[in-house]
Every structure is written in C-alpha cells, then in structure tokens.
Amino acid sequence: GGKIVTFALRVRDRKMRGSNFSEPVSLVLLSPPPPPQKVRAVVFEDHIQVVWEDPAAAGEGVKSSKADGYNIFRSDGESPAVRLNSVLIKKREYQDKEFSFDHTYRYSIRAVLESTPPVESEDSEPAEVIARDTFPPQPPSGLTVIGGSGIIALSWEAGRESDLAGYNVWRRVDGKGEFVLLAGLKVAESSFQDAMVEKDILYEYAITALDTAGNESRKSDSARGTMRDNFPT
Numbered sequence: 001g002g003k004i005v006t007f008a009l010r011v012r013d014r015k016m017r018g019s020n021f022s023e024p025v026s027l028v029l030l031s032p033p034p035p036p037q038k039v040r041a042v043v044f045e046d047h048i049q050v051v052w053e054d055p056a057a058a059g060e061g062v063k064s065s066k067a068d069g070y071n072i073f074r075s076d077g078e079s080p081a082v083r084l085n086s087v088l089i090k091k092r093e094y095q096d097k098e099f100s101f102d103h104t105y106r107y108s109i110r111a112v113l114e115s116t117p118p119v120e121s122e123d124s125e126p127a128e129v130i131a132r133d134t135f136p137p138q139p140p141s142g143l144t145v146i147g148g149s150g151i152i153a154l155s156w157e158a159g160r161e162s163d164l165a166g167y168n169v170w171r172r173v174d175g176k177g178e179f180v181l182l183a184g185l186k187v188a189e190s191s192f193q194d195a196m197v198e199k200d201i202l203y204e205y206a207i208t209a210l211d212t213a214g215n216e217s218r219k220s221d222s223a224r225g226t227m228r229d230n231f232p233t
Contacts, residue, residue: 003028003029004026004027004028004029005026005027005029006025007024007025007026007027008022008023008025009022010022027116030115030119032111032113032119032120032121033066033111033112033119033121034054034055034111035055035109035110035111035123035124036052036053036054036055036070036092036109036110036111036121037052037055038052038053039051039052039107039108039109039126039127040052040127041105041127041128042129043129043131043132045135046097047095047097047099048095048096048099048129049094049095050072050093050094050095050096050107050109050127051092051093051094052109052124054067054092054111067111067112067113067121068088068112068113068114069090069112070085070088070090070092070109071083071085071088071089071110071112072084072085072089072094072107072108073109073123074096074105074106075105075106076104076105081108084096088112088114099131100131101131101132101133102130102131102132103130103131104128104129104130104131105128105129106127106128107126107128107129108124108125108126108127109123109124110122133211133213134213134215135215136215136216137163137209137211137217138159138209138217139207139209139217139221140156140157140159140167140207140208140209140217141156141157141220141221142156142157143156143205143220143223144223145203145205145223147225147228148227148228149227149228149229150195150227151194152193152197152203152205153192153193154169154192154193154194154205154223155190155191155192156191156207156220157190158190159209161209163211163212164211164212165187165211166185166186166187166189166209166210167184167185167187167189167190167209167210168181168183168207168208168210168216169181169182169185169192169194169207170182170205170206170207170219171194171203171206172203172204173201173203173204174203174204175204179204179206182194182196197227198227199226199227199229200226201226202225202226203225203226204222204223205222205225206219206220206221206222206223207220
C-alpha cells in the first residue's frame with residue numbers, strides 16, 4: 001500500500017520504430033480491503049433486507065485499507081450475478097425491493113475503496129434466501145350487517161392487495177362459542193346473504209381475507225344482526 005507506479009504507452013510500426021511516449025499516468029497501489037463477513041438476508045413483505053459485517057481484522061501479516069463503501073451483487077437461480085446499487089452503499093445494509101416471491105436469491109458484498117480507479121475486495125461468502133410469501137393480507141374493513149326478511153345481509157370494503165384471492169365468512173351466535181366458517185367467496189364478492197338464520201337470535205359475523213399463496217388474514221372487526229319477520233303476504 002502506498003507505492004506509486006507510472007504507466008506510459010508508445011506505438012511501434014512494423015519496422016519497430018517507436019513513437020514518443022504518451023502522457024504518463026501514475027497510480028497509487030492500494031491493498032484491497034478484506035471482503036465483508038456474516039452476510040444475512042431476511043424476507044419481508046415488500047423487500048429483502050441484506051445486512052453484513054466488516055471483518056474484525058484483516059488477518060495476520062496483511063496490510064489492507066478500510067472500506068469507503070460497498071457494492072452488492074445478486075444472482076437469481078442460474079443467472080450471473082449483477083450489481084444492484086448504482087451509487088456506493090455507505091451503510092452495512094441494503095433493501096432489495098425489486099424481487100419476486102417463490103424465487104431463490106444469492107447475495108454477495110464487496111468492500112470498495114473510493115480511489116481512482118476504485119478498488120474492490122473479493123466477494124463475500126454469499127447469503128442465499130428463498131422469497132416465500134408468508135404474509136397474510138389485511139383483514140377486511142367496514143363490515144356492515146343488516147337484517148332483512150328471512151335473511152341477514154353482509155357487506156364490506158373490498159381488499160386492495162394485488163394477490164387477493166377471496167374471503168371467508170364466519171358466524172356465531174352472539175357471545176356463544178367459537179366462530180364457525182359459514183361460506184368461502186371469490187375475490188370479486190364483497191357481500192353475502194345469510195339465509196340460514198332463525199328468528200329472535202342475534203348473530204355475530206366476521207370476515208377474513210385470503211391471498212393466492214393461501215395466507216389468511218386475522219378476522220375483521222365483528223358486527224351483529226338479526227333477521228326481520230317475513231313480510232305478510
């Protein structure tokens with residue numbers, strides 16, 4: 001580290017006659033920093049969080065420079081690794097928001113010196129993660145229950161998740177026992193009519209949302225209702 005080398009070029013023709021030397025370029029020889037260690041990747045609903053640590057020491061007999069920043073590389077399956085960052089990363093973490101569920105990703109980090117030209121370390125040991133969707137949708141909101149003639153009508157606000165697959169309707173007699181699954185509905189349905197009701201019984205309802213990965217939300221805020229008497233004929 002710190003040694004200066006100077007380069008210059010000259011052109012020779014077929015008779016080995018040489019031109020003058022070009023303008024010289026001098027470079028300071030720098031030992032690359034050691035690669036980062038303990039790279040870890042954790043999947044969240046909207047990003048993959050990648051974190052890493054610097055080595056505690058460069059190693060016995062090795063004189064290396066402290067990193068000015070980092071480059072992060074990602075490969076997907078058999079594809080070659082590509083750099084994700086366009087500017088040097090200053091922190092020891094990165095949020096990868098351009099990912100897809102059900103894919104396997106491998107991340108590696110290089111430490112960088114902001115010299116001219118930049119000096120990179122070797123690749124860190126990679127961190128591999130499978131992006132599984134284990135994140136349930138939000139529970140439906142705005143559940144409204146209205147008693148009708150021989151029925152109880154339910155409606156709620158449609159979910160906004162892009163992977164929403166449908167809803168489950170849950171019911172119990174008010175204050176008695178656990179909720180029981182009453183119906184499963186498609187994603188386009190945000191209303192339901194319960195005709196399996198009896199007079200003078202107060203029912204309590206709740207709705208859950210399902211996504212395409214099979215995740216189910218927690219139950220919505222419940223709502224109560226009773227059927228009205230049939231209209232006289």
